[in-house]
Amino acid sequence: MTTAQRVNNSRTGSKPPRLSRDNHPRQPLNWGRLSAWAVLTLAILVTVVPFLWMIRTALSSNHSLAANSASLLPADFSWGAFKRVLGMQSPQEALSQGGSGAAINFWLYLRNSVIVSTMITVAQVFFSALAAYAFARLQWPGRNKVFTLFLATLLVPPIFTALPNFLLIKNLGMLNTFLGIALPTMLMTPFAIFFLRQFFLGMSREMEEAAKLDGANHWRIFFQMVLPNAVGPVATLSLLTFIAAWNDYFWPLLVGQDENVRVLTVGLSVFKSQSPQGAPDWSGLMAATLIAALPILILFLAFGKKVVNSIGFSGLK
């Protein structure tokens, strides 16, 4: 079906098919549709314009922002903010362009975010896939009870477990280590298990049964048949997990304050509060947020459809 057809179907499906005087179906363009599109366009603008403003500010020179606060184009165009954030400017240069002069170890934070998010994504998806297989396909006593218990943890607010988990990580001597930041979400999250279990439940059993007759054990079935057939859902889950890990702020704030393991979100909030010269380095800040958002934007451009559809997939019905 083309988009137009679908649109029409949904319209006639939901509204009485009003007929115009000469008994022809109503043209697709009328005032109702026009105003609907106008509102939708407004919503899209409200969504997009702040991001454009972020880019515009990042490409401005910080000193000129105040004088040109309403110009739509970058005020006194300059790559300075990006250079400053990426450490490609000397402190003097940075100061003269309205930077704080304090170094922000952006590359370091970027590296840390990549390390932590990758650790979490790879481990969480793998271990959750194993568990999901056990919940979907293996026979063992108490299976459904354990699964319900796993799901129940979704109701516990993160702040509730964050305090004891902080104490645990501290007692284990893992404060300010990558493992300390990643570990609590590396082994499972109830969502990841649920997501994959749903998919495994829907997979055909016939191939598995055949493989079993041929003497394959569960490991072989899992690695050679189940996983290769689940590439789509595994990719979607990985994407969602990576985005969540990349964006997380509260937990890394608790256990990863140290510069060497500080991730981008925490680094950005520190950067914001560094303005010894009085006026904040807005263009530097926007350049930094832009770079921090970039990996997610790229992932979204490449796989956006998967993410968007996964929300439909979350199967309200």
Add this chain to the structure above:
Amino acid sequence: MSTTKIAARIHTVNVDVRTPKKRGKTDLKTALVFIGPAMVGFVVFYLLPTIRGLYLSFTDYGLFGDPVWIGLQNYVKIFQDKLFWNAMKVTGEYVLLNITFQTIFALGLALLMYHVAKSTLVRGILLLPYLIANVIVALLWFWMLDYQIGIVNQIIEWMGLPRVAFFGSETWAIPTIAFINVWRHMGYTALLLFAGLQAIPRHVYEVAALDGAGPWKTFWKITMPLLRPVMVLVLVVTVIGSFQIFDTVAVTTGGGPVNASRVIQMYIYQKAFGEQDFGYASALSVVLFAILGIVAFLQMKFLRGNESELD
């Protein structure tokens, strides 16, 4: 974490209850290996911390030395704590503003998407803010709403109105933060409702059309009642999420001016990590947990979230 959490809560309605055919034998040994790592993660980072959090709430614990059992003292103190009640009031205000506008806008957008634009591109664009970190979104709006040179205040001035100290005034701090998160969550919530709309069988609308129901009547008599289970679920999930507002506050106002935006999670954070009062902070988070439980229960009960008109 919120992306996955919320989606997961949505999933739970739909738990598949099919059980594979009993074959008389169990795969217990294999299962233990498959589920082992996840089980360790569950016990160590979810189950035990929940129990330990409950235990700590009955103790006086300042990180040094051992927790000292003090019974209900923390809870008694909370009841008399003016800052706690202030935090509850501020959080309540935030949730009310955030949820009301977010839900209305999202419902409008969902209907628009359903009727005029089913394109993935439109949905993708509207979803975008939700995928960007809270911290980044907060910083972006912190800049745009700046009192001196933020673009929003420029526009306000052009319109001949006085500038607004969005983050600096006690009146505006919470509405501003609520608005930022309406902006961030609107598209996501709309997509959830959109999925709900798509699940309403088409023939119901056709029957309504044959009976001569107009769009307004169709919306109130058909769409809303049939969307209700999804709507309730979305409300439960977004309200629970909304109560745990932290990142935006931490990055912009830090709880101020004075106590104007010191929401409950900020207060817990400050008690635990500012004042090293882990016992009291744990008791506060038990209270938050209880409130969330009660709110979710009431919503499910009074909005009849688990009954469908279709059955």
